[in-house]
Amino acid sequence: MAGSDGLKQEFCRLFGDGGRLHVIRSPGRVNLIGEHTDYNDGFVFPMAIEPEVRIVCRGRQDGRIRLASTAYPGQVVEFSVEEPIERGEPPWANYPRGVAAEMRRAGIPLSGMDALISNTLPVGGGLSSSAALEVGIATAFLSLGGLDMELSRMALICQKAEHDYAGVPCGIMDQMIVAGARAGHAMLLDCRDYSRQFIRIDERDLRVVIANSMVKHELSGGQYAQRRRQCEEGVAHFKKANPAVRALRDVTLSQVEQAKAALGDVVYRRCRHVVSEIARTTDAARLLERQEYEQVGQLMLASHNSLRDDYEVSVPELDYLVEESMKVKGVYGARMTGGGFGGCIVALVQPRFADALREHLSAAYRQKFNVTPSIFATTATDGATVLE
Numbered sequence: 001m002a003g004s005d006g007l008k009q010e011f012c013r014l015f016g017d018g019g020r021l022h023v024i025r026s027p028g029r030v031n032l033i034g035e036h037t038d039y040n041d042g043f044v045f046p047m048a049i050e051p052e053v054r055i056v057c058r059g060r061q062d063g064r065i066r067l068a069s070t071a072y073p074g075q076v077v078e079f080s081v082e083e084p085i086e087r088g089e090p091p092w093a094n095y096p097r098g099v100a101a102e103m104r105r106a107g108i109p110l111s112g113m114d115a116l117i118s119n120t121l122p123v124g125g126g127l128s129s130s131a132a133l134e135v136g137i138a139t140a141f142l143s144l145g146g147l148d149m150e151l152s153r154m155a156l157i158c159q160k161a162e163h164d165y166a167g168v169p170c171g172i173m174d175q176m177i178v179a180g181a182r183a184g185h186a187m188l189l190d191c192r193d194y195s196r197q198f199i200r201i202d203e204r205d206l207r208v209v210i211a212n213s214m215v216k217h218e219l220s221g222g223q224y225a226q227r228r229r230q231c232e233e234g235v236a237h238f239k240k241a242n243p244a245v246r247a248l249r250d251v252t253l254s255q256v257e258q259a260k261a262a263l264g265d266v267v268y269r270r271c272r273h274v275v276s277e278i279a280r281t282t283d284a285a286r287l288l289e290r291q292e293y294e295q296v297g298q299l300m301l302a303s304h305n306s307l308r309d310d311y312e313v314s315v316p317e318l319d320y321l322v323e324e325s326m327k328v329k330g331v332y333g334a335r336m337t338g339g340g341f342g343g344c345i346v347a348l349v350q351p352r353f354a355d356a357l358r359e360h361l362s363a364a365y366r367q368k369f370n371v372t373p374s375i376f377a378t379t380a381t382d383g384a385t386v387l388e
Helices: 001-016 091-103 129-145 149-165 174-180 224-243 253-258 267-288 293-309 316-325 349-369
Strands: 024-032 046-060 063-067 076-080 112-119 184-188 196-200 209-214 330-338 344-349 374-378
Touching: 001 024, 001 046, 001 063, 024 129, 024 174, 024 344, 046 063, 046 091, 046 129, 046 174, 046 209, 046 374, 063 091, 076 091, 076 316, 091 129, 091 149, 091 196, 091 293, 112 344, 129 149, 129 174, 129 344, 149 174, 174 344, 196 267, 209 316, 209 349, 253 267, 267 293, 293 316, 293 330, 293 344, 316 330, 316 349, 344 349
Parallel strands: 063 112
Antiparallel strands: 024 046, 046 112, 046 184, 063 076, 184 196, 209 344, 209 374, 330 344
16 A cells, blocks of 8 residues: 555654554544534434544554654654653644553553654544544554454543543544444444444445535634533523433423523524434434435535524635535535534535536635635545554
């Protein structure tokens, strides 16, 4: 595999020859529908995509970790798994530091490691470059140690690393799909009990097209945490009437409507988005399984409108990409995907119209914003795997 060969040569240039090299592929993900539902114990419907983090690594006997990234030439980050692992500079290395610290805290024996990381995912594009890095590093440690780990446990360790070391209070979706995806399928994930149902995406019927607005989002900027707090305010209100309410997953849309005055406008709209989005997500999975693509597309549009108006996490560039997508023949639906405030849209399109969609969006967006968006079609891939 040519990509791995070039990466292995660069690894040897940085860290020297000798020893057995392991190669890990850890994919990005796109969420077809179910946004900001994961930390509300709801459902999400992601799939792994072709862009990826790839890691070449080799074990060490001294407990030292040396990390380099093709995205940051000249930087080599060092720490030891035999000493307390602290957050530090550069920020990208906090993800691997956090994974090492959390795996050690979980009692998993770790060896030292040299690792070179490459990435074809846009950082800040909402396609989970952070989870791909976390799960890739965890897979590398396990591979070097000849160890296995249950997928949910790996995902939770990586999630905690992102919370504590990157300062992002993310839900569980990204780590679960990156760790546990299945080629040719999307995963309907219950974020309460982590049960998974795989729904086939028939390549003969559908292409998934992702368009990057090139507006970089930054989840640790406070807006994401603010949305979580607003959801928690809603839960606190509903809990007064029913102590069994643990999350917005336990609330109905009619209860949200009845509580409109008591919640206040902003919290009411946040709750309305989450509760309606959970329903849209389970409906979309059921309809996709039945190959009712037009109805899936309508749910995607409703999801986007809710994210724009009720959750207020869209931006004009994402709105424009969604609107323009729907002008192209063969497009079933489109929506912003990821945390918002930039990043990407995802569209479902008939395969023969995927190129037309890409060409239209590229030309229209360039004319409107004087920026060329990155646009690609993808299939659903497997989750993190040891290639060599």
